[in-house]
Amino acid sequence: MSNEAPLAVVLVSGGLDSMISAASAREAGYRLLALSVDYNQRHRVELAAARRVAATLGAERHIVLPLDLSAFGGSALTDDIAVPKDGVGEGIPVTYVPARNTIFLSLALGWAEAAGSRDLFIGVNALDYSGYPDCRPEFIAAFEGLAEIATKAGVEGEPFKIHAPLQHMTKADIVREGTRLGVDMGLSWSCYDPAPGGVHCGDCDSCRLRAKGFEEAGIADPTVYAVRP
Numbered sequence: 001m002s003n004e005a006p007l008a009v010v011l012v013s014g015g016l017d018s019m020i021s022a023a024s025a026r027e028a029g030y031r032l033l034a035l036s037v038d039y040n041q042r043h044r045v046e047l048a049a050a051r052r053v054a055a056t057l058g059a060e061r062h063i064v065l066p067l068d069l070s071a072f073g074g075s076a077l078t079d080d081i082a083v084p085k086d087g088v089g090e091g092i093p094v095t096y097v098p099a100r101n102t103i104f105l106s107l108a109l110g111w112a113e114a115a116g117s118r119d120l121f122i123g124v125n126a127l128d129y130s131g132y133p134d135c136r137p138e139f140i141a142a143f144e145g146l147a148e149i150a151t152k153a154g155v156e157g158e159p160f161k162i163h164a165p166l167q168h169m170t171k172a173d174i175v176r177e178g179t180r181l182g183v184d185m186g187l188s189w190s191c192y193d194p195a196p197g198g199v200h201c202g203d204c205d206s207c208r209l210r211a212k213g214f215e216e217a218g219i220a221d222p223t224v225y226a227v228r229p
Contacts, residue, residue, distance in 0.1 A: 009033045011107045014049030016188040017166055020174055021123030022057050023181045024165040033115060034059035035108050039069040042077045049189035056187060073099045083193040085203035090132050095192055101134035105143050113151050121163045127170050132222040139165045171213025179219055186222030195226035202227035
């Protein structure tokens with residue numbers, strides 16, 4: 001890709017959604033700066049997936065930034081709280097990490113401004129998801145407005161665009177999009193509570209949503225589950 005192509009900072013967690021979001025940025029003609037956050041999450045195995053994804057998509061640089069959110073706790077992903085295994089329920093589950101996407105987008109915004117990029121990509125989804133408040137369109141729109149008044153670039157007339165290409169897709173739509181983009185979705189990781197042997201547990205919300213997406217899309221699921229969802 002030409003060095004004259006615009007840069008985008010893409011948040012790459014290692015999960016399926018962030019992989020497809022980053023692949024969408026690549027297809028749109030952006031050069032990729034991939035950002036992952038090592039927040040001492042229970043499923044730190046996803047960082048290995050993030051490295052695979054960033055390399056596969058040809059990111060010019062991939063930063064894995066240490067930021068230990070377990071110091072705050074308050075989530076089954078950062079604290080000594082059991083990951084729910086009884087299906088996707090009503091309300092906001094305990095796997096919600098307080099202000100996680102606000103924190104991640106703030107970090108991505110800082111790197112984007114420093115690198116001269118005005119485009120950020122995040123793989124949030126507001127249809128087949130666990131009910132997290134920081135995955136909603138209202139949040140993305142509000143953060144974009146914040147970026148305009150919180151940065152030198154923004155106040156000097158160079159606003160940032162927060163791209164959320166999967167925002168209104170079902171999980172099945174996302175799987176179909178991954179197939180269309182030709183990415184190896186087996187490189188991604190979704191499970192919140194990895195089973196022995198380094199496989200997806202099959203019981204947590206994230207595993208259930210992932211399996212549901214492949215099933216409804218009618219596409220073979222490359223994921224190895226300890227228990228089939």
